[in-house]
Amino acid sequence: MKDLNVINYLNKNNIEIPKNIKISTVDIPSYENKSQRIKEVKDQQKHANMKFTFSNPDYSGLGDKFTWAESCIIISYNYGEIYSTNISTSTGKGSIARFAIDDYYKPIKKFIEKLKDHFDTLDLRTQEFIDSPSHYDRLFFEGSGLGWQGKSSMMLSPSIGPWQLIGNLYVEMKFETPVAKSYSCGNCNMCQISCPTGALDNEYKIDSRKCISYWLQSPEIIPHEIRTKIANRFYGCDDCLTSCPPGQNKFISLKQTKEVDLEKIINMDKDNLISKFEWFYVPQRNGDYLKRNAIIALANNPDENSHELFIKLLDSDSDIIRLYSIWALWRIGMLDKVNEESFIKKEVSSDVKKEFERLKK
Ligand code: B12
Numbered sequence: 192m193k194d195l196n197v198i199n200y201l202n203k204n205n206i207e208i209p210k211n212i213k214i215s216t217v218d219i220p221s222y223e224n225k226s227q228r229i230k231e232v233k234d235q236q237k238h239a240n241m242k243f244t245f246s247n248p249d250y251s252g253l254g255d256k257f258t259w260a261e262s263c264i265i266i267s268y269n270y271g272e273i274y275s276t277n278i279s280t281s282t283g284k285g286s287i288a289r290f291a292i293d294d295y296y297k298p299i300k301k302f303i304e305k306l307k308d309h310f311d312t313l314d315l316r317t318q319e320f321i322d323s324p325s326h327y328d329r330l331f332f333e334g335s336g337l338g339w340q341g342k343s344s345m346m347l348s349p350s351i352g353p354w355q356l357i358g359n360l361y362v363e364m365k366f367e368t369p370v371a372k373s374y375s376c377g378n379c380n381m382c383q384i385s386c387p388t389g390a391l392d393n394e395y396k397i398d399s400r401k402c403i404s405y406w407l408q409s410p411e412i413i414p415h416e417i418r419t420k421i422a423n424r425f426y427g428c429d430d431c432l433t434s435c436p437p438g439q440n441k442f443i444s445l446k447q448t449k450e451v452d453l454e455k456i457i458n459m460d461k462d463n464l465i466s467k468f469e470w471f472y473v474p475q476r477n478g479d480y481l482k483r484n485a486i487i488a489l490a491n492n493p494d495e496n497s498h499e500l501f502i503k504l505l506d507s508d509s510d511i512i513r514l515y516s517i518w519a520l521w522r523i524g525m526l527d528k529v530n531e532e533s534f535i536k537k538e539v540s541s542d543v544k545k546e547f548e549r550l551k552k
């Protein structure tokens with residue numbers, strides 16, 4: 192039987208491809224293998240001890256995962272059109288990176304479910320991967336003809352740039368192999384020079400220990416030099432995406448912004464906070480880490496009442512909140528508002544004490 196083009200195949204079977212979704216396929220078995228590259232980043236400690244695909248690079252980076260698979264369908268969801276910007280400039284407000292404004296994994300997952308149901312009816316096996324530790328989602332992207340790996344490490348496509356999320360579906364059906372395309376960043380290096388922390392090197396490797404997006408998801412104590420560079424970001428960082436020319440072909444309206452009220456977030460019940468942003472990656476599902484992000488963002492972009500909130504937070508039961516509220520007071524030049532005697536008398540952890548001692552110097 193002649194191999195099939197996946198888009199024609201879905202059309203014939205009345206399976207609609209949603210507006211913001213693009214798909215293509217690669218042939219399986221595939222020689223594609225990124226294990227070595229993932230290991231290299233891990234060996235150089237640039238993975239910042241993250242687990243994800245770094246837990247088992249031999250498997251996550253492997254293309255030929257299933258003996259029964261004949262193709263892998265690559266699905267990309269363009270979320271870039273939904274809001275015009277995520278930049279927030281008003282005092283007391285914070286920004287969320289565009290990929291996290293809503294649960295944009297939902298539309299990909301829904302579409303993948305539809306495809307799986309279809310292949311199920313034909314008794315054909317499938318296996319999906321999306322943001323899973325077992326699979327490097329960008330593995331087949333270039334081979335599928337959908338785009339190329341940018342120097343920011345993001346997968347880019349003409350007219351969409353980096354504003355897309357990626358899912359993979361292995362299927363027991365042979366589809367036509369797409370014609371290879373030769374896209375590239377050329378001499379551009381806008382992402383590298385725009386990154387506020389210098390996290391991108393010249394070899395397409397990102398040092399997550401310097402990446403703001405990483406730190407806003409990390410349970411570790413955030414280094415002081417990163418805290419100021421976080422500016423008013425509450426979750427995620429988009430500077431290496433916003434600066435990327437292939438993604439800049441849309442009209443950008445600064446009026447259509449999606450910002451969060453940082454004070455409100457800090458005052459919310461921490462479990463409600465987790466429910467409000469249930470699609471965020473938050474360590475141990477502990478809402479205090481989101482409050483931590485909001486405290487840092489508010490200290491970097493305070494309004495006239497922020498100091499009162501930071502003083503109140505010194506009495507919090509949470510060491511995470513106490514540690515960052517002392518820093519916040521230091522950041523806005525009001526460390527002298529901490530009543531040292533009564534603060535130290537409280538049962539504060541050694542990390543909180545260390546933070547205080549360091550800031551007093
Ligand atoms: C861990 C992770 C992170 C980490 C590490 C990021 C990273 N680049 O690895 C952190 C928390 C920092 C992060 C941030 C973001 N992430 Co993330 N993340 C992942 C995750 C879970 C694994 C990625 C991974 O395996 N990295 C391993 C490293 C080694 O891979 P890499 O950086 O691509 O490495 C390549 C290069 O280093 C290159 N290389 C290495 N050595 C050499 C040497 C030479 C000579 C050459 C040429 C190349 C080369 O080869 C490597 C393999 O191809 C994936 C989901 C998944 N399961 O795949 C999402 C994923 C990569 N993230 C995604 C997104 C959207 C983001 C953010 C934009 C979110 C945000 N706005 O804050 C940022 C972007 C930051 C950035 N510039 O990467 C999307 C990216 C979609 C796309 N268009 O590419 C993914 C694919 C999720 C998804 N399913 O859509 N993320």
Ligand code: SF4
Pocket residue numbers: 385386387388389390391397401402403404405428429430431432
């Ligand atoms: S996400 Fe932000 S900090 Fe991380 S590499 Fe991109 S611009 Fe740099």
Ligand code: SF4
Pocket residue numbers: 341342343344347376378379380381382383431434435436437
């Ligand atoms: S900013 Fe330039 S170098 Fe960086 S990924 Fe985009 S096109 Fe490539």
